[in-house]
Amino acid sequence: MTTVIKNGTIVTADMTYEGDVKIAHGKIVEIGRHLEGEEVLDATGCYVMPGGIDPHTHLEMPFMGTYSSDDFESGTRAALAGGTTMVVDFCLPSPNQSLLEALAMWDNKTGKASCDFSFHMAVTWWGEQVWKEMAEVVDRGITSFKHFMAYKGALMVDDDEMFSSFQRCAELGALPLVHAENGDVVAQMTQKLLDAGNNGPEAHAYSRPPEVEGEATNRAIMIADMAGVPLYVVHTSCEQAHEAIRRARAKGMRVYGEPLIQHLVLDETEYFNTDWDYAARRVMSPPFRNKQHQDSLWAGLQSGSLQVVATDHCAFTTQQKRFGVDNFAKIPNGTGGLEDRLPVLWTKGVNTGRLTMNEFVAVTSTNIAKILNLYPRKGAIVLGADADIVVWDPKRSKTIKADSQQSVIDYNVFEGIEVTGLPRFVLSRGKVSIVENEVRTEVGHGKFVAREPRNPV
């Protein structure tokens, strides 16, 4: 079957032009005027853009005997509903667990995916086995390795392990990622706050201020520089971290920064809400920051010192959040956002004049595809590319509400924000998965996307 998206304006990271897009067998086969196909999608008044790619999700992530509530079924459904057509999740081996064994566990979760997906592999311990298995992981198309500089006693690796792993990445042509917060300092500050009786969710933010993130970012950059490898910093939330990235880039280093949509639009005052549930639902790491940090992140997207907007989607229900009712350190870290990333960024970024439409496509899709060596299979409207497409209606608007969202959790951190700019159609490899509010996703349609190492870009 052929599908044609007609009468829209194609918007890519570098161009805006009138054109129809013809799709067959899940691929874009023709771009031009007056195309015909069996199925016709009317894009009049709409922008036809590469579907969003979210490089940072945690679906069905194990946590204290339970799991983050959105799995590959609800998570990818939420993604598609919001115009995102691919997610990259994190495979997290336990300490001393084989990377390959962990990968097998993660693969098992993905059968329900309705959009394409890939993985980053976490390096949570170090040894000869890890060193060896990294090559096998790369062979399987997973070419990016995550390192946690925080979560002491759990996922955290020290500088010695990180430097070893970064050097291994350099050999394999893989890309290291870091969660950058100084875990030693966070752990002590957490204990001090608890000892002083500060056990509420607002203390979570006090336990990990911007300085702690800036330091770790700076350190990871140095280690990457010594290892001779590029670096991708996840969830860059503050000026201190951004400054470290800018400083490195000004020396010609290849360092990438990823603000989250949450940090761009929500600020620390959220934690001052006296409703424990309200504040606890916003607990994530890094925590929300103040307005000056938000300005810094927006400027980074404008100038190119930050390249990507993600969600770190890791959804816990209020019930799950309440694990930490007496101790903020036990509140599961994470918020949702998969469905909201594109509409909120469009509303707060494009509608306000901060970003051009082309920049919107770049930071939600194309830059990610380039950095992860998925481009132009993903992130582009070109012949031969996967037909992961969002037909964007800049006039559609809604107020974000938990009770109409795809995510299974019972709240939404963007609750009440009015967005203008929403998908009319969302296609996953040609399959029409979303038609405005109608969900037509197909469980199991999503496939793993293997990536090549030694990214030339």
Next chain:
Amino acid sequence: MTTVIKNGTIVTADMTYEGDVKIAHGKIVEIGRHLEGEEVLDATGCYVMPGGIDPHTHLEMPFMGTYSSDDFESGTRAALAGGTTMVVDFCLPSPNQSLLEALAMWDNKTGKASCDFSFHMAVTWWGEQVWKEMAEVVDRGITSFKHFMAYKGALMVDDDEMFSSFQRCAELGALPLVHAENGDVVAQMTQKLLDAGNNGPEAHAYSRPPEVEGEATNRAIMIADMAGVPLYVVHTSCEQAHEAIRRARAKGMRVYGEPLIQHLVLDETEYFNTDWDYAARRVMSPPFRNKQHQDSLWAGLQSGSLQVVATDHCAFTTQQKRFGVDNFAKIPNGTGGLEDRLPVLWTKGVNTGRLTMNEFVAVTSTNIAKILNLYPRKGAIVLGADADIVVWDPKRSKTIKADSQQSVIDYNVFEGIEVTGLPRFVLSRGKVSIVENEVRTEVGHGKFVAREPRNPV
């Protein structure tokens, strides 16, 4: 007639892939495998890239009763010989001269062009007439206005005039450009040096140190910010200017910087040559800088804080340079470079690992096209684009020599540099103009390219 470029690897600013390119009526009509056409160009082992665009040339520029020696005939011939398929020249009205009258004079010179061209209009004085004519100039497709902050008593405008003009640019959706050096300080320092008997070419460099350029860049940025208009800084040569640009960009401002190929590879020691002719031939403004400044410029290209590599091609013969034999201030400012820009940048940038091939295309062509709103008509290998294409042979090499160059002047500032990476074919709107060392350019083939204001990118 159709032409097919076969068996090459297409390299654009964002992709590298195998593909043939088919051309008809001067446009790219098909990209794919196994294409056929009447004329076949074998690109085996080569990269098929958008032709270079040089945004900064001065062909047949009037000077002290004579003209810069390369005109639109030899200049565009040199451009094509080096893989550059479009030049943007500067129309320079005399003080109190009508912009439109000046434009008519400049148009008269272009009949001999063998590649496409456009103009920047200089604002060299201010008044209601200029204010009015700027709109007419934009209507004629010239949407960028140059401002000289140096050359006191000649082209220079003061802050008041510059701010007025920048605000007018904002109204018209035009892009202001600046030559950024503090003309008052340069003029006094020049006089002091001459008074002290320092009249040789090396004193030219002393008269305009990096601080003078950095200050003016910083000032122009502030004025653009106040006027609410982007800014393009020509010939950014030093860390001080680059720092001002980075600082502005870090605040989210839209400021562009253009290093010249000369400043990237030649340094201030050139002026210490005891042969007057040797040193005088290198006299240009800004002058060559030291190695630290070069490192800064390369890092800027790598990180994206500088976007464009140009030449400021303004060729004077040794005879013309000797106007200043007793007074460096009378040495005509300018060097050549049109034929050498791409091979030298490839050799010193790509072959050394500083830049990827895609970045090479970006800074020599695509970024320029985007900034000047020529994209994707120019600067792209996409359907419908002008077939301005260079087929680049990464194995071809030569030693740069004045006696085999296209430029009419009698020396070359890159003399003796061995370059590896040269054009096999160069096409101007489909016309094969260069086949390795054979020049097939056609006088008059080049056309003026009108540009639209209100660049969305």
Next chain:
Amino acid sequence: MTTVIKNGTIVTADMTYEGDVKIAHGKIVEIGRHLEGEEVLDATGCYVMPGGIDPHTHLEMPFMGTYSSDDFESGTRAALAGGTTMVVDFCLPSPNQSLLEALAMWDNKTGKASCDFSFHMAVTWWGEQVWKEMAEVVDRGITSFKHFMAYKGALMVDDDEMFSSFQRCAELGALPLVHAENGDVVAQMTQKLLDAGNNGPEAHAYSRPPEVEGEATNRAIMIADMAGVPLYVVHTSCEQAHEAIRRARAKGMRVYGEPLIQHLVLDETEYFNTDWDYAARRVMSPPFRNKQHQDSLWAGLQSGSLQVVATDHCAFTTQQKRFGVDNFAKIPNGTGGLEDRLPVLWTKGVNTGRLTMNEFVAVTSTNIAKILNLYPRKGAIVLGADADIVVWDPKRSKTIKADSQQSVIDYNVFEGIEVTGLPRFVLSRGKVSIVENEVRTEVGHGKFVAREPRNPV
């Protein structure tokens, strides 16, 4: 007669220690324990500090046919009442007026001074006469020259004039000062705002944003660097200007910055007051800035990148402010502060822990004395120094109120601020001029203090 200050703690820029201070003939003649004298001042519980020096006042300054309301009588009385024992005023020649003639006019005003004073000479135009007279001015003990980069059409000098004057300062061993705002841009923005009907006092702030100050500061620094002369930037009010100063200092340049007490504690929201009089009374240049700029200024005092806290005391009554009732550009620029500088800085700086007591002395007195080559005659508690001393009672407090101030104007921009830390005694060259709320100043006691050029520090 001898006077002894007994039982206090001496606090200087570099030490804190117990000690009595003995004074004779206006000089400090002994420092030690258990000193005796004819007059005894009990300093129990107090800090004995060098009297404040305000390097920036405009007493009886001519303006539009009238004068700023505080003259050398009320101005120096206010100074002493607040612990300041010396002021440095500005001699402002009219365009084309002889510097010496202007100096004679200013000298005439000073007969009523009750504390010592000096002058900065303004260079408001340029010519051979100015060049010559600058030497004579230096011979008379005035070794600092002020340059206005704003106030176009009145006091402003252009870059050419400024560079000439700075070079002359270098020859004479004098110190150039700048009022740093881009006057061309301010003038146009003022006109635009007025044209758009924005004629209220809040528009004053819009007409001269921080960018305009940062640019001019950066420019003055470059010009000083080219002239080979240090630079003193008056009323540094914002991060942009401070950043330019920091950047220069980081290269080893000798650049000084002077925040005003107003900019440290008052912010731009003052202009949003709907009472025209309220807002107009706060009109000064540069205008008040936001909290981020205040943080920057405080950090500068802490780190030493800013050295001096001044007032720019230039007092106009509400009546005088109303000259600009229909046009903010006609509101006389200036606020008071002479009496309040020390108590407010102590309260907001020392009591909050931002500054040590020694740093307080440094920025209100000692640093100024050093920069202006008055040290250790002024700004020190050492043998032989002038007995310009404040005995500071850290427990005394009051609420600032216009109706109990020394200044003749009818309001106070610090109205309502509660200060803790006030003078118990203030001595001007040994003369007890203030005893808590009792004013014993003596008209005519204040003398001109000549300064030497070629400051070694």
Next chain:
Amino acid sequence: MTTVIKNGTIVTADMTYEGDVKIAHGKIVEIGRHLEGEEVLDATGCYVMPGGIDPHTHLEMPFMGTYSSDDFESGTRAALAGGTTMVVDFCLPSPNQSLLEALAMWDNKTGKASCDFSFHMAVTWWGEQVWKEMAEVVDRGITSFKHFMAYKGALMVDDDEMFSSFQRCAELGALPLVHAENGDVVAQMTQKLLDAGNNGPEAHAYSRPPEVEGEATNRAIMIADMAGVPLYVVHTSCEQAHEAIRRARAKGMRVYGEPLIQHLVLDETEYFNTDWDYAARRVMSPPFRNKQHQDSLWAGLQSGSLQVVATDHCAFTTQQKRFGVDNFAKIPNGTGGLEDRLPVLWTKGVNTGRLTMNEFVAVTSTNIAKILNLYPRKGAIVLGADADIVVWDPKRSKTIKADSQQSVIDYNVFEGIEVTGLPRFVLSRGKVSIVENEVRTEVGHGKFVAREPRNPV
């Protein structure tokens, strides 16, 4: 007995003036003109300055079963010979050793000292015992604690330990110091170089590039900021570390940086000497850097972002250096400098115009005394201060030669440098210890100087 230094020019950190200095019982008892005493020292043509304080020495430091060769006898003799009248050495407990026990060992070495001395205590491990003993150490007058971020497996502490110790310093009002290099990265790079057969002294420099120092400096600053304590960074050798310090200071943090005289004047090319002994003698950590780093350090001294010049005097003979003949990692780290610091800094700093004489005093003596809370007992020429004085003859000159030095080692890294500016007399608490080339030091004259915590400055 009374001693008078007559006819000299007194130079302190903030003043230069004519004056005689009278000394009794080791203290300054009078400053003035025409003073008389039993012993008269003629200072005609000389500057009378506070004696140098070297805050960073390692005398008789244990190392691999032997000791650094200069002990408190030869070390303090060398100090005095070069105008330095006090040294601060490091007490280095072994892992798990009691701080107090280590202190007893170090005390034992000091009986031979001929000038005053103090200690910094190193925190080389962490535990409740250390936590407790730190209070006792402070009570004994040692109020600064050193932390090694490098020397993995030996002295190094990790972030967790460092943060604990810094918080303890905050409680005690003590000052933390850091040796800032990332020990994990240095260790791995060292192993890699050795594995690759790079075992010569030049590889020492490759194993610890500036990035590694900059990172650790930045990290220590963050940890100090979180602990709410000032920070002193020893041997700041590069722009990266200096930048981190500047950035922190620009936020108002109290961070101090200490360049060594070696890093100010010697550069990395020293390691390229093909004579193994020559290069190995220069092995120290951090290693010498290039000219750009030197420029940064000098600018820091000029602007005040760096405060102190030290030596890290740790003298090993050539014989000792040869422990590492097959393995650069076994070359004992350290160079001499105690005798040379003042003459070299005067020659390269004051004679070149980079520093004023007052700044020279500040960075060699007064600033150190202030930071270590020794001021004004040390570092000042004021009544009551210890008579630690150098009478500096700016005309005396010599060429530095190992064979005429006080240090017991057989070479000098400054060999061959001609210095102009040398002591005529050096007094330790009034005792004339040096008269030009004549050494009159007295073994055992030097005493321990206790310091108070909670430094107010």
